[in-house]
Amino acid sequence: MTNSNIVHIDLGDRAYDINVAHDAIDTLGAKLKTMFPGARYGIVTDENVQREQLPRLKKALEAEGLNYAVVTIPAGESSKCNAMLNQVVEALLAERLERTDIIIAFGGGVVGDLAGFAASIIRRGMDFVQVPTSLLAQVDSSVGGKTGINSPHGKNLIGAFHQPRYVAADLAALGTLSERQFRAGYAEMAKYGLIDDAKFFYWLEENWREVFEGGPARAEAIAHSCRAKARFVAADEKEHGARALLNLGHTFGHAFEAVTGYSDRLLHGEAIAIGMVLAHRYSTKIGIANGQDAVRVTNHFKSVGLPTELSDIPGELASTEELMHHIAQDKKVSRGALTFILTNGVGEAFIEKNVDPTSISxxxxxQRN
Structure with missing residues (x-):
């Protein structure tokens, strides 16, 4: 793994860079002034980020004489809904932002998904910049152009592919995250090792404490994760093929999020951690993976404090029938057939179509017992 802090997303004339740095917010004003001369900015953020991080962003923009307006939403997954999307769109339009102005998604995955989707539809499409402030957003959701909101029918079922023009991943912003939020983001980081990079997963097993503590391993792991995501996005932007591997654990995990009401009862990364464990266990059950790998993944997630069992989900768990209802709404379902990301072992994930719903049920x- 290299120490480079600039990760390039190669999408031809829509290519962009991710700046992974401790001062990515502080230097953003100068970068934006160069990239978008004369533009105004609509900052979309949430209440927590507004309190903890917005003064830094304001200072960076004001130092360059940039004009901006701020739209603030409630923190949490419940804000990824139609009602909040409408509020954000109308608020940005009320600020008289023009099509050539720039929207800044300033926050975690919820803000990035919501603000990015708003950018994709306001005035039939505005450019936007991602400034992810959570680990999960920095290593996953801010990169690759997936934007959207949730539906009562399922996670991220309403949205669009809309690539950002630039991503500023500020490492210093992670210092205000709770330990639980950081752990949830770590699950998405570990995912890259479990998909096709066993060496990275093994490295995380050895170095996860330094990643959590904020040493050099943290910057190294975030940049490595961004490069992994960049590779999948460049090869398959609209998820017609290999990019679907990034959904390892997500078919299970999204169902868990749906039945817990997209609430703090179960964070996205926590749901995905359980989902990835189940993907390895199911692969073992059907005879395509070594059970020792499933145990290894389970033990690692337990060691960092992530949930690994259905019984780890707080409160009464929905019925298997209800879980299967949400699994059937997954975006990877094709003509009614279930698609799962399964694995032959650590670093050997693959796409399996036509998975038997009865077997999953x-x-x-x-797993409930």
Whole structure:
């Protein structure tokens, strides 16, 4: 792994850079002034980020004489909904932002997804910049152009592919995250190792404490994760093929999020951690993976404090029938057939189509006990 802090997303004339640095917010004003001469800015953020981080961004923009307006939403997954999307769109239009102005998504994954989707539809499409302030957003959701909101029918079912023009991943911003939020983001980081980079997963097993503590390993792991995401996005931007591997654990995980009401009861990364464990266990159950790898993944997630069992989900768990209802709404479903990301072992994930729903249902029932 290299120490380079600039990660390039190669999408031809829509290519962009990710700046992974401790001062990415502080230097953003100068960068934007160069990239978008004369533009105004609509900052979309949430209440927590507004309190903890917005003064830094304001200072950076004001130092360059840049004009901006701020739209603030409630923190939490429940803000990824139609009602909040409408509020954000109308608020940005009320600020008389023009099509050539820039929207800044300033926050975690919820803000990035919501603000990015708003940018994709305001005035039939505005450019936007991602300034992710959570670990999960820095290593996953801010990169690759997936934007959207949730539906009562499922996670991220309403949205668009809309690439940002620039991503500023500020490492100093992570200092205000709770330990629980950081752990949730770590699950998405570990995912890259489990998909096709066993060496990275093994490295995380050895170095996760330094990643959590904020040493050099943190910057190294974030940049490595961004490069992994960049590779998948450049190869398959609209997720017609290999990019679907990034959904390892997500078919299970999104169902868990849906039945817990997209609430703080179960954070996205926590749901995905359980989902990735189940993907390895199911792969073992059907005879395509070594059970030792499933145990290894389970033990690692337990060691960092992530949930690994259905029983780890707080409160009463929905029925297997209800979980299967949400799994059937997954975006990877094709003509009614279930698609899962399964694995032959650590670093050996693959896309499996036409997975038997009866087999999944029986497996989930086993995992409840």
């Amino acid at each position: 029986a497996f989930l029932e086993e």
